[in-house]
Amino acid sequence: MFQFRKLEMRNWDFWQSIEVPLDAQIVTIVGPNGSGKTTLLDALRTLLALPCSGRRDYKRYVRNASEPTAWLRAVVDNPTMKSGDFFRQRPFWAIADDAVTLFCRVSKQGGDWVRHYAIASGVVELNPETEKTLSWLGVRDYKLNLEQAGLTRAIAEVLALEQGDTDKLCEYGPKALLDLVFQVFGDKAVLDNYQQAKHEQKEAENELQELTRQLDGLEVRVNNMRTRAQRYLDWQTLEQEVQRLENSVLPAMRYLESYDSVMGYVGQFKGMRRNLKLRQDELNRADAELREQAAAAEAVIGAEKQAEASYQQLWEPFQQAKTEARAAEKLLEQRDRMKALAEAESGADAAELGDKLGRLRGEQAELQARIKQAKLEREQLSELQFALQGGRQPSEPFVRQMRAALDEAGIGHQLLSEIVEVRDNSWQGAVEALLAPYRHIILLNRESDRQAAFQIGQRLQYRHFIVPEREAPPKAVPGSILEILDIKTDAPAWLTRQLNQVQRVKSIEAAAGVQSDWITREGYHKERRGARHIGVDARDHHFGEGARQSRLTEVSRRLRDLNQQILDWEGASVELGREVSGLQLQLAGMDAVQQLAARRDEFDAAEKMLPELQSEAQRLGAELAEQQQGLETMRKAGMDARLRMKEIEISRNGLLKQVSDLLAQVESRQQEQTRQIEEAKQLRATLIEQGLATQTLPALREEWGSAQNVRHDIHRQRERLEHGDWERDASVLELREKMQQDYEQLAGDTAARSREVERARELTDEARSAYIAKLRATVRAYSANIKRLGELSGIVVEVDPPHLDNDDVTLAQAGLAVRFDFDQKGMMGLNDGEASGGQQVMKSLILLIGLMMDESNPSGFVFIDEPFAHLDVLNIDKVGAFLKATQAQYLITTPLTHNVNAFAPSELTLCTYKKRPGERWAPVISQARRRVNKSA
Known part of the structure; x- marks a missing residue:
C-alpha cells in the first residue's frame, strides 16, 4: 500500500492555504x-473518502472557511511491490511513476457541498490550470481506485477510528479479528478465486435448482397435456358416436317407427271413415226428423192460433150478454130496493141515510182505485205476454238500464239466461232454483272490455256479477245438473264447475247414498252448509224455452183472471153508483113510490128480458169454457211440439258438431298419413344413400327399441359434450408431442448441468483448500507479528490458531483467539474485562500495528489519535520502540502537556496553533524534523 509524502490544504476550516510534509x-x-x-x-x-471523526463531516470544515471551494492535495508514493503478479507490481498499477498526487475538491452545488476526486500521475501542483486538466471522479469510483491501491475496506475501517478509540481493536471478537487480519494480510486473488468459485458454484446450484424446478413444472405440464390429449381423444370418440347415432341410427329408427305409424294410421283412418259414415247417417235421420217435427209443430201452432182466434170471437159476445144480463139483474135489484125504501120511507132517518151515503161513496172510491191498479197490471202483463209470444224473455228495468249503457259504450255482452237451455223440462224448477241468484249475470264477449264494463257497473251500482273470463263448458258428470243443460257458448268456469258438482235426485230418500251436493225436482237443495228449499215460482222462470212457455201460460192465466176481476169490480162500481144516486135522490126529498111509478115500464121490460139474457149468457159461457179447454189443450200441444223440436235440434246440432269434428279429423289424419308416407320414403332413401342395409334394421330395433331412446341417448351424450371438461382443439396432440420433446431435452440439460455442479463443487473445494492454506499462512504471519510486538513491549502474546477444515461451515465459524499476559499476571483475552485502560490501549496497538507489519511489502500508513493518553512513561517508551520497529507510516496526535518521551520515536513533528481572536485564519503549522546522524 502507498504512504503519504506531502499534504496541502486550501480553505480547509480556518487554514487558508497550508502545505505540510509527511x-x-x-x-x-x-x-x-x-x-x-x-x-x-x-x-x-x-x-x-473516509468518514471524519466523531460527529464531524467535511461540510463543517468548508463552511468554517466561508469560501465557495476547498482543496485538498496529497502526494503519495507508488512503490514497486514484491508481488508475483506483473500487473499488480505497484499500488496504483495503471501509473508507472513513483509518486501519485491525490486531489479532493469540495464545492457548493445546488445549495449543498459536493466532493469530487482526481488521481494524477507524478507530483502535480495545485494551480488554476490544474482543475481543467484533471479527470474528476465520483466518490464511488475514487474509492474503488484506492481499494485497488491497497486501501481495503478493512484498513479503511481501521483508519477511521476516532480519537480515543484506538483500543477498539481489542473489543473485536475472534471471528471479526480473523476477518480483519485476512482482509489486510490475505492475498486478494486467493480470496477472489475462492469467492468466485463459491459464486459460480452457487450460480450453478441455483441454475440446477431452477432447471430441476422447470423440469418438475414441465413434467406436470406434460402430464396435464397428456390428460388434455386424452380428453380430446375421448371427445372425438364421443362426437363420432353422436354423429353415428344422428346420421345412421336415428334415421333408421325413425324409418321403422314411421313405417309402423303408417300402418297404424291406415287402420285408424279406416275406422274413422266408418265412424264418420255412421254419424252422417244419424245426422241425415236427425235432419229428416227435425223437418217432420217442424212441420208438425207448425201445424200445431196454426191450430193453436185458430183456437185462440175462436176463443176471442166468443169472448166479446159472452161479455156483452153477461153485461146485459147483469144490467137487467141490477135494474131489478134496484126496483126491489126502491120498493123496500118506499115501504120504509115514512119512518126513515135522514142522518142514517147520510152516513150510508158517505160509506157507499168511500167503497166506490176504493173500488175505482182497485180497478185502476188492476188495469195498470193488465197493461204490464199484456206487454210481457207480447214479448213472450215473440220468443223474448223480458228483463228487469235495472238490467235494461245496464245493458243500454254497455251497448252505448260498444261493449258486446250476453245475459246468462240467453245462453242456457234446459233439455229436460221436468227439472226446470231445480235448474231455476240453482240459477236464480245468477239470472242477471252479464257475460262480456271480449275480456279486454273488463275495465270499461266495471266502470259502468260502478257508476250504475249494478248489484250482479260482470264476468269477463269465459271458458268452454267441461264434460258433464253423469247425473249432474250440467248434464241436462245445453250451454250454447263459453260460460264462467266457476259456474259450470258448480253445476257439474250438483247431482239430481228424485227424492230425499233417494239421496241417502249421495256424498256430493244434490237437488230434487221441487228445489230442495243440499250443500256443504246443509239442506234447504230454494225453489222459485213459475212466474220467475228465466232459463230456456220451457221457462218462456211456463211464464207465457202463467201470464195468460193471470190476464184472464184479471180481466174477470176488472169486470166484476166495474159492475160493483156501477151498482154502488146507482145506490149513491138513489140515496141522493131520497135525501133530496123525492118519493120512492114516485120513482117506482115513473120507472115501471123500465122495470117490467127488464123483468121480461132477464130470463132470455141469462139463458144466452149461460149458453155462450158454456161454449166459451169448451173453447177455452180446447185452447189450453192446443197450447200444451204447441209447447210440447216446440220443446220436442228444440230437443231434436239440440241433438241434431250435436251430431252436426260430431260430423264436423270427424271430418276435420279424417282430413287431418289423411294429411298426416300422406306426410308420414312421404317421410318414410325420404328416410328409406336416406338409409339407402348412407349404405345402411335393411337387414340391419331388426338388430337396431332390438338394440334401441325406439327413436325416442336414441334421441334420449343423443341428448345425454350432447349434455356430456356440452357440459363435460373436453378438449376440442386437435392441436393439443401436437402440443403433447412438442412438450414431450421439450421435457426430454430439458431432462438432458438438467443432467448435464448436474455434472457441471459436481465439477463446480470440485473447483470450490480446490479454491477453498488454497484459501485455507493462505489463511493459515496469514494467521502464522500475523501471529508472528503480534508476538514480536509483544516481545518489544514486554507483553506475552499467545495466539490460538483457528480450526480450519475444508468446508464452508467451519470457515464461517472460524475465529482468531488472542491472549495477553501483562507483568506475568496471567493470560487474558481480547475483551474479557480484566485489563486496565492502558492495557486495553496496548492490546489494540499491538493488534493494530501487527496489521501493518508485512515484510514482503513494507508499506501502509496508520492514523493514531492520542495513543499515549492512558500510558505511563515506561509503556510510552515501549510503544515508541515497537512503532519504530515496523515499516508502516504512523501519523500520531498528542497534546502539548504529554510526557516528552512521546516524541522519542517521531522523525517529523508538526505543531498546530489555535486561531487568534479577531483573526480570520489560523497560524500556519510549524514543523520540526529529527536530525539524522549521518555517521550512525
Missing part, C-alpha cells in the same frame, strides 16, 4: 486542544 515513518502532530490536530487527520480522511 515524508517520515512516524509523524507526530502536537498542539493544544482545539488547535487543529484532529482537523488535519480529518483532512487526510476526507482526501481518502
